[in-house]
Amino acid sequence: MTEDKLAAYQTLYTCLETVARLMAPVAPFYAEQLYSDLHPEAERAAHPQSVHLTDYPSADGTLIDVQLEKRMRMAQRITSLVLALRRKVAIKVRQPLARIMVPVLNEEFARNLKAVESVVLNELNVKSIEYLGADNTVIVKRVKPNFKVLGPRFGAQMKTLATVLEGLKQNEIVQFERQGELTVNLGDTKATVLLAEVEIVSDDIPGWEVASDGELTVALDVTLTDALREEGVAREVVNRVQNLRKESGLEVTDRIELFLATGNSETQAALKQQQEYISTQTLAVDAHFVDALPLQTPSVEVELDAPYSNLLIGLARVNMASTKNRKDR
Structure with missing residues (x-):
């Protein structure tokens, strides 16, 4: 263990x-x-x-780790944002994706995120996080004033304030996010605007989806390469086989044979490419590509997105003692 x-x-x-x-x-x-x-x-x-x-x-107050809780809250916020982006573009969590980008506000932000990076990557099924400095030109942010909140405060000056906020430069927006408030000039007077009174939005990036939550912004790479698609097929197959094992009453340590029926060459090629991973995860000693499943074999149909086609999977428990005897002979 x-x-x-x-x-x-x-x-x-x-x-x-x-x-x-x-x-x-x-x-x-x-x-x-x-x-x-x-x-x-x-x-x-x-x-x-x-x-x-x-x-x-x-209660034992000495067991409370404030920094750990802060890091985990960050991990939860990032996870929620990225999962929402996955739902937006209809990409399942079992489908691996290449990376996310996160603009770093300060050293403490980077340190906290680095501490929970493995948790975030595992939860999101993403391979890497790219940390962007404050001077990055990849993610372009804009400030949208909340008129319902700011309107009653500024009245006739609201139009001037909106123009100032919408014209903020990228470094000014970063400073706004770091400090949580911004002092602006409105003619002869100065006014302070809180971060909670505005919305920080990011411009779209081709091949990416971007979302923000207060000072936190994440960008998700939604480009699917052939290799990523193949990994997604493998994870879908593993999930279905594991469920089928439980439904068939197999023990956790039971070895099996897999029978895979598909008439689609791309599906078969992806399965062969990922065969070692599938076999390791499902305890399969062998995988057979067949035109039709053997009779009375527990089976399940797996729906796969294009360019792959649906797949029929069957399994049979393997008697390891008899398998060993056959190999010895």
Whole structure:
């Protein structure tokens, strides 16, 4: 078991035990059942016999990691923006994409994003993040004033303010995002505009989709190369095979044979290119390309986007002992 997986299990265990203790006064029987499931009879000697014999949980402020929470909030915001862009262009999360671009506001921003980069890439199924400096000319931003909010404040000066905001240069917009407010000249007077009172929008980039949330902007590369499409087909196949394994009642460690039926040459070529990955992920000892699936074989149809065609997948459990005997002979 990897350290990450062990840490995940330990975290889940701690959360469930704490929930059992928290709910004990209001849901005593369910809390007792949950506690008993977490502490089998063999472990009871090291723990109180009942959840009702444990101390009620108390908060431990020393366990709060403010910087970690800040980094995870950033990861969640970026993930939400990119997933929305995927939905906008109808690209499934299982389809890998090449990269995202994120303008860096300051060193702290870059450091926090770097710390959660692997989490973001994994959640979004994107291969890399490109960090853009404040002087980048790739993502061009504009400021749109919120007339409903600013109108009552500035009245007759609103038109002048709108012209000033819409004419801001890129470096001025970056400074606005960093400070959260901007002081502008309106004739003989000065006024302060808050970032929450405007909307920062980005111009479209060919082959990219751009979205913003306050000071945060991300651009998603939606160009699909042949290699990325093939990876997408492989991930779709793996997902369907794993579901089919569960529906067929196979054990997690059972080895299988795959039967792949498709009359489309491009689909077959993509599957052959990704065969090693598919076999590794599904515990397949072999993959057979057939015109029709064997009778009484558990099967599933996979719908694939053009240029590929739909695919029929069947599987059969492999007896590894007999396979070894055949190889020995």
